[in-house]
Amino acid sequence: MNGKSVKVFVNFIMIFILISVFLTGCSGENAGISYGKKELTSQEKMEDFEYMYNILKENYPYFEVNKRVNGVDWLKNKEIYESRIENTKNNEDFMEELNSILSELHNGHTNVLFKKNFPDFYSVYKDxxxxxxxxxxxxxxxxxxxxxxxxxxxxxESSDGLFSSTKPAFKTDKIVPDKVAYLKIRLMDPKRIEEDGKEIKKFYNKIEDYDKLIIDIRGNGGGSDYYWIENIIKPLTFKPLSVNYYMFERGGEYNKKIYDSMGSEFRDISSISPEILNKMPQEVKTKFKNYEISTAVIKPYNSINFKGKIYMLIDKAVYSSSDGFASFAKASKFATLIGERTGGDGIGPDPIIFSLPNSGAIVRYSSLLCLNPDYTINEEVQTAPDIEVNPAVGNRYKEDLCIQAAIKD
Known part of the structure; x- marks a missing residue:
């Protein structure tokens, strides 16, 4: 990715979050759903697991993070996982167990595709x-x-039903008249970008001379990057904003095949200056071969040139596209972040998918290790607040510690 424009940024960073909310993969949630015309043999199941294991072993970027954060050495657990696969009773059980094994990677974008989600994936990618x-x-x-x-x-099949809310994804208020305005975004709803945008911009015109604007994305699990780019950054910023993200690739054959087909231009890690490389996590030097720099650039458009201070309220439920918003806002100094660390995983490309040779079951996985602008791993440390405060939402503004922190800052 050349990263020359916001369009490239949006296309590359988490379009797929549009349907990631459907991939809960909870035990029993897919009970009673049949797979395949015949039951797999024990050998076929083991061969499929071996194929999946090897694809991830060569391509998946977060094994070391999983060890540090969760104490799980996933690759070392191979024999345990083989035993679990061997004990599955039927195709349905096999799918549930595969997903359970993948869940031990503790990555929200690495899982099995279940039957109920297949039409959603199809509708998103067909065009x-x-x-x-x-x-x-x-x-x-x-x-x-x-x-x-x-x-x-x-x-x-159409993707229109993925986000079909008829209600606005936002609400506005004036907490302190003529001084502090409030904008709550509950979802980056891709189906309401234009409709919500019209009303949000009317609100901006009413508060353009305010001292502070509080943007509350607590509990926002994602959606479309276009929502926050078009409805928040562009109309509020008075200058172009730019952030660089380093993304690292393991060098596995499957990753290479996919990214080569997309025309991605990875460079050898040896081309990174020692001064920069030494600021990065140790595993970048030992476990990865290639990298790209994604430059996200967002320019003002029909901006009200808001000159007041902007605060963003975050919590651990802020994930994927919403975390991407928080990360960009912090790194570009668009906003001061208040609350607790986000859920992360908002930097990086669509998860890659592959099918297993015997069953045809589809697995997806995060493929690149993505760094925050301070060279920490986003998957590991997420996006940290500038001001750490209990993120619990108060029943009233006076009881909400995040809102009060913004008012008092």
Whole structure:
């Protein structure tokens, strides 16, 4: 990715969060759903697990983070996982166990694709030329048979229902008249970008001379980057904002095949200056081969040139696209962050998907190790607040410690 424009930034960073909310993978949630025309043999299950294990071993970026944060050496647990796969009773049980094993990586974008989610994935990727490799995986013959779909049965699927709320994804208020304004964004709803944007911008015009604007994204689990770019950054900033993100790739064959097909231009890590490299985590030097620098640039558009202070309220439920917003706002100094660390994983590309050779089951995984602008790993430390405060939402503004911290700052 060349990262020359915000369009590139949005296309590369977490479009797929549009449907990540559906991938809960909770035990029993998919009970009673059949897979495949016949039951897999024990050997076929073991071969599929071995294939998945090797793909991740060569390509997955966060094994060391998982060791440090969760005390799990996933690769070392191979024999334990093999035993669990061997004990599965049927195809449905096999899918649940695969997902349970992947859940021990503790990464929200690494999991099995269940049948109920298949049409959503299909509808999102079918018209995206830039994600043709993803669509090809979804529609290979073995996978379609495993999930019980045909292209004819899916031809009328639309992504319109993924976010179909008729209610605004925001609310506004004036906490202190003529001084402190408040904007709550509960979801980066891709279906309401334009509609919400019109009303949000009317609100901006009313508070353009205020001293402070509080943007509350606590509890916001993601959505579309376009929502916060078009409705928050562009109309409020009075100058172009730019942030650089380093993204590292392991050098595995499967990653290479996917990224080569997209025209990505990774460079060898040896081209990073020693001064910069020494600021980065040790595993970057020993576990990764290639990198890219993503430059996110957002310019003012129909801006009200807001000159007051902007505060952003965050908590651990802020994830993916919303974490990307928090990360960008902090690094570009667009806003002062108040609350607790986010849930992270807002920097990086769409999770890559692959199908297993015997079943056709589809697995997705995070493929790049992404650094915050301060060279820490976003997956590990997430996005930290500038002012750490209990993030609990108060029943009234006076009882909300985050809001009060912004008012008093």
């Amino acid at each position: 995206m030329d830039s994600r043709k490799p993803w669509f090809n995986v979804l529609t290979n013959k073995k996978s379609m048979e495993w999930y019980g779909f045909s292209e004819d049965s899916l031809k009328d």
